[in-house]
Amino acid sequence: QVxxxxxxxxxxxxxxxxxxxxxxxxxxxxxxxxxxxxxAPGQERVFIAGINLIGTDTYYADSxxxxxxxxxxxAKNTLYLQMNSxxxxxxxVYVCAARYTKxxxxxxxxxxxxxxxxxxxxxxxx
Numbered sequence: 001q002v003x004x005x006x007x008x009x010x011x012x013x014x015x016x017x018x019x020x021x022x023x024x025x026x027x028x029x030x031x032x033x034x035x036x037x038x039x040a041p042g043q044e045r046v047f048i049a050g051i052n053l054i055g056t057d058t059y060y061a062d063s064x065x066x067x068x069x070x071x072x073x074x075a076k077n078t079l080y081l082q083m084n085s086x087x088x089x090x091x092x093v094y095v096c097a098a099r100y101t102k103x104x105x106x107x108x109x110x111x112x113x114x115x116x117x118x119x120x121x122x123x124x125x126x
């Protein structure tokens with residue numbers, strides 16, 4: 001059974017940066033299409049960034065484009081989300097997701113993913 005574990009969340013002032021990590025157990029990132037989602041209190045889980053199997057293509061929600069960067073290090077078996085220029089509205093629980101694939105597609109809908117982490121809290125103060 002694949003389990004995903006996020007880390008790197010915390011409290012940061014507006015304008016600051018954080019880097020989130022996601023490491024799978026029971027699987028390897030080199031076999032997954034992966035993505036990051038976030039969920040703010042009282043709101044639905046929303047897609048913010050995705051990366052394809054071989055890391056050649058990425059896709060971002062408009063709300064984070066130009067500020068966040070998704071990447072993967074297959075040698076370290078880890079997915080990352082570099083978050084810069086953070087805003088108070090970025091406050092949420094950030095969750096990574098994965099799906100086994102042999103293609104190079106980027107997955108956007110939550111229903112496209114098979115495995116989910118528990119999430120890590122990111123709080124941005126004004």
